[in-house]
Amino acid sequence: MTLTPKPPSNLPLKKITPSSNSPLKGEVPKSNSPLKTTFVSREKEIPQTVTMHKIMNVLKEADINKDGQFNKEELKHALKDLGAFFPGWRAKRAFKKVDANNDGQISGQEIDSLLEYLCSHGFGK
Incomplete structure (x- = not known):
């Protein structure tokens, strides 16, 4: 078993931050440590x-x-059934994004936009 020596206490610790060209956020640079950590997501x-x-x-x-x-x-009730926090506020936000003709109704092509909007914000899981 190999132990990694501790840095002397009089040296400042270096904060590790992901580089801008890193493919993954939070990626930690490789070290000579024999330990490897694997993260597994429970969410399918x-x-x-x-x-x-x-x-x-x-x-x-x-x-x-x-x-x-x-x-x-109606959208507020749907969002409440989908488990949204603050469904009234979320309904207002959705209307601002998808009610293209500003008629106060989501219909036709706007319904497709609404579905995409709700999926992109994590509803329906």
């Missing part, structure tokens, strides 16, 4: 289509008047 990657189907089902349930369009209140 969920296919995008499964996530989109889940979100679409929740949106269909939240469409109270069944007109195929979503107002802020």
Whole structure:
């Protein structure tokens, strides 16, 4: 067993930061240490289509008047069902991003944008 000597206490410790050309954030430079650490993620990657189907089902349930369009209140209920914190605020943010014609309704092509927006923000997992 090989032990790595400790640096003298009178020397300042060097802070290790990832370089800008590093492929991974938080990557630690290789050392002569015999110990190796492997990180394993418990979270499985969920296919995008499964996530989109889940979100679409929740949106269909939240469409109270069944007109195929979503107002802020309907989206707020959908986001609440998807487990969002502050669903009212999140609904407002989503509307700012996806309601292209600013008519207060998300419909047609805007629904596709809404699905992409919600998936990119981690909903449906």
